[in-house]
Amino acid sequence: MSKVTIISGSPSEETRLNGVLRDVLNHFEGIGIAPEIINVRELPPEALIQAKFDSKEIIEANRKVEDSNIIVILTPVYKASYTGVLKTYLDLLPQNGLEGKTILPIAVGGTFGHLLMIDYALKPVLTALGATHILKGAFILDSQIKKLGNNRFELDSEAKNRLVSSLKSFHPSLLTV
Template sequence: MNKVTIISGSPTEITRLNGVHHEILNHFNGIGITPEIINVRQLPSEALIQAKFDSKEIIEANKKVENANIIVILTPVYKASFSGVLKTYLDLLPQSGLEGKTILPIAVGGTFGHLLMIDYSLKPVLSALGAAHILKGTFILDNQIKKLENNRYELDSEVKSRLVSSLNSIKPSLLTV
């Protein structure tokens, strides 16, 4: 069984969310865990838009979720909610697809006005999919992520600290065989 699956709900390849994703990968790699990755934007758009549950790529992505104990969900904030591309993928998970999973939601948005997006927009959808153990999560302002060259990003120290704290809130027993 895979221990961790990261679902990245960014519709674009060049995004500040990549800086957060990189920090999360470094954290898990540092404790000897190689997470499975689902970049929703890389799934076939036809399968997502037309709800093709039988698509080979959707079945493979859903298997990564099924085999994980921990699901980290990354999303940008658009119109005070999570990304539409993430929603189209979540719609293709089985009705109880997140049952028994520990979920860590992480969002990047442009203003603190969207701070409650995780609680009021994302968590109800995750709960509808059977998630009962949803961790507090982390909301990050996009101006706390410095854009470097070559699609690289640097998180400011306060964000790194909050992100590590969120990642450390995952029970160690869920990370071991």
């Protein structure tokens, strides 16, 4: 059976990334998979900043990653890169913590000028963590995510199609339930 963990690297609780997260969850739930979620912003700040590998919350988050064969990484783009809070968590994964996993990176940014952030900023770190099967991923513009209020969001049809296409890029054998 497939195990999926979604790592959300947004430092903000009310973020357009939540709209993307909701669509990713709906996709997996629609095929009978209930993903684990790691909201990095909810991990203890002192454990992240002080690299407390022995923190029970870090150990639990790392266990979710270890037990999964699919990892979806969501991040907003800040200063042409992924977020610092995501980096602090990735630094706490074991050296080969992503070995043997299929990784789908998804980023939300203000301009298509940041599209290559996935390839030139995020993928090298994922590779350093042992990832060898990193899917193309998806990049969604902030302007393609409409705020509905109460921390609810809606992706426009173009962005939703790109996201669904990325989610469907998993090999069917990985999605056996």
